[in-house]
Amino acid sequence: MKIHEYQAKALLRSAGAPVPEGRTVSSVREAVSAADSLGYPAALKAQIHAGGRGKAGAVRIVHNKSEAEEAARAILGMTLTTAQTGGTGHTVSRVLVEQGCNIEQEMYLSVLPDRETASIMIIASRSGGMNIEDIAAAAPEKIIRVAVGPLTGIQPFHLRQAAFGLGLGGAQFKQFTALLERLFRLVITNDLLLAEINPLAVTAEGNFIALDAKMEIDSSAMFRHPDLAELHEPSEEDPLETEAAKHRLNYIRLNGNIGTMVNGAGLAMATMDMIKQAGAEPANFLDVGGGASEEMIENGFRILLADPGVKCILINIFGGILRCDVLAAGLVKAAGKVGLPVPVVVRMEGTNVKEGRKILEESGLEMISAVDLADAAARISKVAGKA
Numbered sequence: 001m002k003i004h005e006y007q008a009k010a011l012l013r014s015a016g017a018p019v020p021e022g023r024t025v026s027s028v029r030e031a032v033s034a035a036d037s038l039g040y041p042a043a044l045k046a047q048i049h050a051g052g053r054g055k056a057g058a059v060r061i062v063h064n065k066s067e068a069e070e071a072a073r074a075i076l077g078m079t080l081t082t083a084q085t086g087g088t089g090h091t092v093s094r095v096l097v098e099q100g101c102n103i104e105q106e107m108y109l110s111v112l113p114d115r116e117t118a119s120i121m122i123i124a125s126r127s128g129g130m131n132i133e134d135i136a137a138a139a140p141e142k143i144i145r146v147a148v149g150p151l152t153g154i155q156p157f158h159l160r161q162a163a164f165g166l167g168l169g170g171a172q173f174k175q176f177t178a179l180l181e182r183l184f185r186l187v188i189t190n191d192l193l194l195a196e197i198n199p200l201a202v203t204a205e206g207n208f209i210a211l212d213a214k215m216e217i218d219s220s221a222m223f224r225h226p227d228l229a230e231l232h233e234p235s236e237e238d239p240l241e242t243e244a245a246k247h248r249l250n251y252i253r254l255n256g257n258i259g260t261m262v263n264g265a266g267l268a269m270a271t272m273d274m275i276k277q278a279g280a281e282p283a284n285f286l287d288v289g290g291g292a293s294e295e296m297i298e299n300g301f302r303i304l305l306a307d308p309g310v311k312c313i314l315i316n317i318f319g320g321i322l323r324c325d326v327l328a329a330g331l332v333k334a335a336g337k338v339g340l341p342v343p344v345v346v347r348m349e350g351t352n353v354k355e356g357r358k359i360l361e362e363s364g365l366e367m368i369s370a371v372d373l374a375d376a377a378a379r380i381s382k383v384a385g386k387a
Contacts, residue, residue: 001217002049003231006096008213011190012197015182018209022098031072032065034097040064041100044071048080048090049237051214056080058092061100068097101209106199107166108132109180111187119147120154120187122162122180128199154184175208190228191221240303247299249288256281258384259304259313259342261297263288263322271316274373278381283310290321297330298337305338312343314380316373319350326352328359335365343368343383347376 009019023034024047035042046058053059058080060071072095081089108128114121124144127135136143144165148154159177168176179200187195196214203209222229234242244251250265258280262268265287272282284307288300304313317327327348347370348356360367368383370376 001219001222001228001232003215003217003228004047004049004094004096004233005045005213006047006094007231008195008215009210011186011215012183012210012213015186017179017182017186018207019213020098020101020209020211022096024094024096025072026076026094028069028072028076031076031095031097032068035062035068036065038097038099040068042068043096043098043100044068044075045096045098045212046075046078046080046092047094047096048092049233050080050090053080101201101211102204103199103201103211104204104206105202106211107202108196108198109183109200110194110196110198111180111184112192112194112196113150114147117147118150120150120184122146122148122158122184124162124166126166132198148184153188154181172202172206172208179208190225191218192216193218240306243306244286244300244303247296247303249286249296249300249303251287251300251303252285253307254282254284255309256283257309257311258380259283259286259307259310261286261288261300261304261313261315261317263290263292263317263320263327267316267318271314271373271377274377275314275380278377280377280381280384283307288322292322292326292330294326294330294333297327298334301331301334302338305341310342312345312380312383314376315344315346315348316376317346317348317350319348319353319356323352324348324350324356325359326356328356328363331367332359332363332365335363340365340367345370345376345380345383347371347373 006024012019025031025034041061041063044060046053058075062068062071075092075095078092079089080092106128108125110123112121125142127142144162146158146162148158159180162180163173163176183195192215194216197210199211201209201211217228238253240253241251258275260271260282262271268285268287275282286300288296304310345368368379370379
């Protein structure tokens with residue numbers, strides 16, 4: 001679960017990390033009032049669950065009341081589209097107004113679980129800000145990585161390794177190591193999948209301050225954090241993903257035109273790979289799981305058809321716990337309610353496959369049957385090309 005910058009900074013503040021003074025507002029009048037109260041210069045920052053706001057003009061520095069009003073009018077209500085929002089963008093309904101800082105340097109700092117090394121990874125760089133991705137690609141030697149064992153936890157030598165890697169000494173060394181230790185414990189305590197400070201600014205006075213913050217909480221651990229669950233904001237999520245979650249379906253929307261329904265995450269990934277190898281693009285990841293019922297199949301099919309980008313559908317089921325006849329019955333039930341406005345290719349194998357195929361044949365539905373996964377990918381690619 002992603003949270004807003006102002007929410008992430010509230011967590012940082014509660015952990016004792018330095019953050020600018022700020023207020024969240026939802027109107028131009030409130031924004032101007034907040035900027036007047038905090039003093040100028042001030043920063044107005046759109047609050048959405050995506051990065052790249054600065055490049056999109058949704059982060060503005062203002063130096064007086066007139067500029068504050070102009071910036072607030074421009075940001076509030078805008079449809080913000082960045083590399084992370086997708087094609088539809090996000091409508092800005094909330095702005096964070098913050099006190100300005102005299103910035104001497106911008107650094108980068110993050111802590112996150114790393115599956116490749118089975119560790120909690122500290123990532124830092126003396127170069128931060130909007131172009132951190134470009135820096136990581138062009139000059140990877142500028143990125144410092146410190147792997148911390150999850151069983152031993154963070155130790156003083158980890159803190160020193162990160163601070164020395166950044167070339168810090170004296171008072172800055174002490175400030176940074178204290179901040180890093182607090183950030184690490186915040187990640188562990190709250191089951192965070194990511195805690196990122198970018199930029200981590202060094203002021204003209206030599207102090208560190210978190211100018212921006214991004215956090216993501218492990219949704220599977222939310223039962224341990226009812227207070228964090230209250231930070232959830234469904235309006236920031238894709239409505240189809242929100243609908244799928246209500247029906248216990250694992251659904252992620254993508255940018256292709258072939259809707260997919262598969263049982264099992266591994267098979268779903270393989271199906272998407274086959275679609276791409278066939279020269280087409282999947283529109284989603286939809287794993288209905290091994291224990292899917294007719295109702296779940298029906299809801300999954302309905303969600304696929306609700307995506308206007310879906311021009312055809314590939315259903316790939318290996319019958320095990322989810323029997324093929326249950327799948328077929330769910331498809332027939334769904335088609336009876338919403339119809340079949342797009343071509344559908346079905347590949348079924350496994351438990352009760354004969355019964356499942358019979359149900360589809362007797363339904364009178366015009367579904368294209370595939371022999372195996374390669375055949376299914378070829379057929380759906382051909383259908384998508386025509387669509």
